[in-house]
Amino acid sequence: MSYLETTKDVYKEAALTPDVGLCCTTNPIWELPGLKIPRIMQEMNYGCGSTVHARDLTNNPKTLYVGVGGGMELLQFAYFSRQKGGVIGVDVVDEMLEASRKNFKIAEEQNDWFKSEFVDLKKGDAMNLPVEDNSIDVAAQNCLFNIFKADDLKKAIAEMYRVLKPHGRLVMSDPTCEQPMNDDLRNDERLRALCLSGSLPIADYVKALTDAGFGTIEIRARKPYRILDPKHYPTDELIYIESIEVAAIKDPMPADGPCIFTGKAAIYYGEDDYFDDNAGHVLLKNQPLAVCDKTAGAFAALERDDIFISESTFHYDGGGCC
Numbered sequence: 001m002s003y004l005e006t007t008k009d010v011y012k013e014a015a016l017t018p019d020v021g022l023c024c025t026t027n028p029i030w031e032l033p034g035l036k037i038p039r040i041m042q043e044m045n046y047g048c049g050s051t052v053h054a055r056d057l058t059n060n061p062k063t064l065y066v067g068v069g070g071g072m073e074l075l076q077f078a079y080f081s082r083q084k085g086g087v088i089g090v091d092v093v094d095e096m097l098e099a100s101r102k103n104f105k106i107a108e109e110q111n112d113w114f115k116s117e118f119v120d121l122k123k124g125d126a127m128n129l130p131v132e133d134n135s136i137d138v139a140a141q142n143c144l145f146n147i148f149k150a151d152d153l154k155k156a157i158a159e160m161y162r163v164l165k166p167h168g169r170l171v172m173s174d175p176t177c178e179q180p181m182n183d184d185l186r187n188d189e190r191l192r193a194l195c196l197s198g199s200l201p202i203a204d205y206v207k208a209l210t211d212a213g214f215g216t217i218e219i220r221a222r223k224p225y226r227i228l229d230p231k232h233y234p235t236d237e238l239i240y241i242e243s244i245e246v247a248a249i250k251d252p253m254p255a256d257g258p259c260i261f262t263g264k265a266a267i268y269y270g271e272d273d274y275f276d277d278n279a280g281h282v283l284l285k286n287q288p289l290a291v292c293d294k295t296a297g298a299f300a301a302l303e304r305d306d307i308f309i310s311e312s313t314f315h316y317d318g319g320g321c322c
């Protein structure tokens with residue numbers, strides 16, 4: 001059996017018997033005025049962060065969510081769109097589609113504003129999405145792509161790129177790991193399916209996105225996720241896994257390479273009111289400007305003693321240089 005089949009089996013089980021401990025979500029359940037998340041959706045929260053950000057959801061975006069789980073994030077997206085078919089949900093596991101369908105019925109009972117028809121559930125594979133080219137404004141996946149091996153990850157990202165409109169955004173949450181993992185861990189299909197042994201270092205994860213053509217990347221959050229310890233897992237050393245929240249925007253690729261925001265900021269503290277690098281960046285005195293890694297590098301290369309550049313905070317919430 002391939003690891004993809006094992007993955008389907010794991011999530012068939014998780015659909016039939018909700019498993020609260022399956023993924024260690026690092027986000028508190030996201031509450032909004034008038035939004036009630038049914039308990040069963042909370043128990044079936046198999047994600048590792050949030051992909052629902054209000055600032056992505058202006059101008060009535062057409063939204064796609066791949067790997068539906070218990071439907072919690074689809075309900076959160078529907079909270080913003082509130083229209084028939086406003087959110088498309090795709091999953092390859094019939095039992096998971098059925099479980100989320102049931103959960104939406106419960107959500108209808110607990111939320112006056114919600115109707116199940118707001119979510120259009122479709123059977124389909126992340127590597128072959130049943131969605132038209134250039135038709136989606138916001139695509140999301142939470143804790144699915146980390147399971148995929150390199151070639152499959154490439155296909156899944158290419159599919160998201162294909163269905164997004166120009167300037168559309170792919171919003172994701174996935175575990176990442178900066179330490180090497182041995183082959184026993186990497187090849188353990190169940191651990192991979194459980195989002196424990198497929199994770200990549202952040203730089204590799206970002207490269208997979210920029211290789212697919214996404215011109216802008218935002219790392220919005222980076223948080224502790226799990227420990228793999230030698231007593232419980234086939235590893236000699238303790239392995240620390242984090243989770244990140246990332247948006248990849250289908251902007252054209254700049255000639256000098258992608259804009260990758262990792263939470264750096266530049267602050268000008270010189271004698272003038274502002275500093276203009278004549279390359280499109282103006283730093284107002286003593287006001288931090290969020291800069292992508294490329295712009296941070298360009299400022300650093302000036303070797304000025306009146307511009308400070310912060311380390312990456314891995315928390316980017318907009319308003320950047322490009």
Ligand SMILES: C[S@@+](CC[C@H](N)C(=O)[O-])C[C@H]1O[C@@H](n2cnc3c(N)ncnc32)[C@H](O)[C@@H]1O
Nearest residue numbers: 011045046047067068069091092093125126142
């Ligand atoms: C780790 S769970 C995450 C569920 C949900 N995103 C959440 O945050 O709770 C992975 C989800 O992806 C689905 N899935 C697994 N393999 C898939 C594939 N190849 N294509 C689409 N969905 C898949 C599973 O059925 C499950 O719903």
